[in-house]
Amino acid sequence: MPSPSDDIPPFPDNLPLAPIAIISHAKLLNGDQDEAARVLEAAKTDGFFDLNLQDTRQGEALLAESEQLRALAKDAFAAPLHEKLHYALERGVSLFGYKPAGTVKTTDRDQRPDTTEFFNISKDYLHNTPTPSRGTKPLTYPPQIENHRPLLQSFTRHGHACGMLILRTLASQLGLPPDEFTNLNLFDHPSGDHCRLTHKTPPPPPNPEAAAATTTGPAGNPPIGLPSHTDFGSVTILFNWLGGLQIESHGHQASREREWEWVKPLPSHAIVNLGDAMATFTNGVLKSAKHRVVPSPAATHRYSVVYFVRPHNDVPMKPLAQFANRDRDHAGAAAQQVAGKFSATLGPGQEVLAAGEWMRQRAVQLGN
Numbered sequence: 600m601p602s603p604s605d606d607i608p609p610f611p612d613n614l615p616l617a618p619i620a621i622i623s624h625a626k627l628l629n630g631d632q633d634e635a636a637r638v639l640e641a642a643k644t645d646g647f648f649d650l651n652l653q654d655t656r657q658g659e660a661l662l663a664e665s666e667q668l669r670a671l672a673k674d675a676f677a678a679p680l681h682e683k684l685h686y687a688l689e690r691g692v693s694l695f696g697y698k699p700a701g702t703v704k705t706t707d708r709d710q711r712p713d714t715t716e717f718f719n720i721s722k723d724y725l726h727n728t729p730t731p732s733r734g735t736k737p738l739t740y741p742p743q744i745e746n747h748r749p750l751l752q753s754f755t756r757h758g759h760a761c762g763m764l765i766l767r768t769l770a771s772q773l774g775l776p777p778d779e780f781t782n783l784n785l786f787d788h789p790s791g792d793h794c795r796l797t798h799k800t801p802p803p804p805p806n807p808e809a810a811a812a813t814t815t816g817p818a819g820n821p822p823i824g825l826p827s828h829t830d831f832g833s834v835t836i837l838f839n840w841l842g843g844l845q846i847e848s849h850g851h852q853a854s855r856e857r858e859w860e861w862v863k864p865l866p867s868h869a870i871v872n873l874g875d876a877m878a879t880f881t882n883g884v885l886k887s888a889k890h891r892v893v894p895s896p897a898a899t900h901r902y903s904v905v906y907f908v909r910p911h912n913d914v915p916m917k918p919l920a921q922f923a924n925r926d927r928d929h930a931g932a933a934a935q936q937v938a939g940k941f942s943a944t945l946g947p948g949q950e951v952l953a954a955g956e957w958m959r960q961r962a963v964q965l966g967n
């Protein structure tokens with residue numbers, strides 16, 4: 600959603616675009632059943648859709664707040680690295696805090712470091728929801744973030760409400776009680792929900808020596824903006840302005856070739872996707888799609904603003920009763936397709952994890 604004052608280069612017109620649906624927030628709020636059916640279809644296929652936020656109060660608020668948070672992100676990331684590291688998340692312990700660029704996903708055979716830094720700002724922290732303490736030091740954020748608590752509180756409320764609308768829509772479309780999913784993702788329950796601000800530096804300078812010195816990983820491979828991953832939680836509400844996001848084409852299984860398609864940022868829209876929790880609860884009926892961020896076509900700084908809705912920390916990560924008896928072969932195949940490593944049925948000896956621990960383990964896998 601570039602604003603007129605911004606100098607965001609246009610998205611090139613020669614890149615393969617992911618043909619994801621465009622859904623109207625206003626129609627969903629008004630209970631439009633055709634639009635609701637299109638949300639279910641998107642959730643079962645791409646796992647992604649664009650959400651037009653124009654013409655609703657909540658949507659306009661989200662758009663305005665995402666713009667303000669982008670400005671805040673520019674400010675916060677402009678601080679020297681040693682200052683940002685003061686707020687570093689404790690890897691393997693807490694999901695929240697600052698993550699510098701240079702992370703290597705544990706399962707990446709090419710061992711490529713990422714070029715994205717981010718701040719994960721806990722919803723519970725922002726809203727003073729009591730949570731058992733994790734980590735060895737109290738959670739704090741830099742003044743650029745702390746000074747804007749009211750903005751972050753408002754954005755997280757609106758982002759969460761937007762996620763709840765999607766979850767209610769999906770439950771109704773699946774013939775479930777409308778609050779079946781929302782009851783697992785209540786705002787005032789301790790969870791991994793957070794606002795993430797990301798920043799990716801432009802691609803390296805053309806000078807090969809400088810490039811090699813600053814951008815190759817331990818194995819000498821080129822870096823990646825954000826390695827391919829599926830989100831862990833229930834619903835992700837994403838705002839980005841510069842291209843770079845790609846999703847795995849869901850037709851790739853047929854061709855056995857992995858194909859990546861670009862998601863073009865649309866003004867006044869959010870990009871919405873489902874995470875592994877929804878694939879797990881529905882035993883693979885709903886899709887958590889793989890995505891990644893690659894160097895954007897334009898050599899400029901890239902920012903994104905994200906809200907992650909995740910199940911409460913104590914929710915068991917297993918299919919809901921309504922989906923538990925789904926044909927195993929079918930569910931297994933769907934699950935393979937939706938999230939690569941995600942396994943819908945538990946193997947022998949595998950215990951059901953509570954969401955808090957499950958999210959922590961997933962973050963470790965991503966190297967965060």
Ligand SMILES: O=C(O)CCC(=O)C(=O)O
Nearest residue numbers: 795797839844892903905
């Ligand atoms: O920045 C983007 O466009 C995507 C970010 C993302 O996938 C994530 O933070 O999980």
Ligand SMILES: [Fe+2]
Nearest residue numbers: 828829830890
């Ligand atoms: Fe993601």
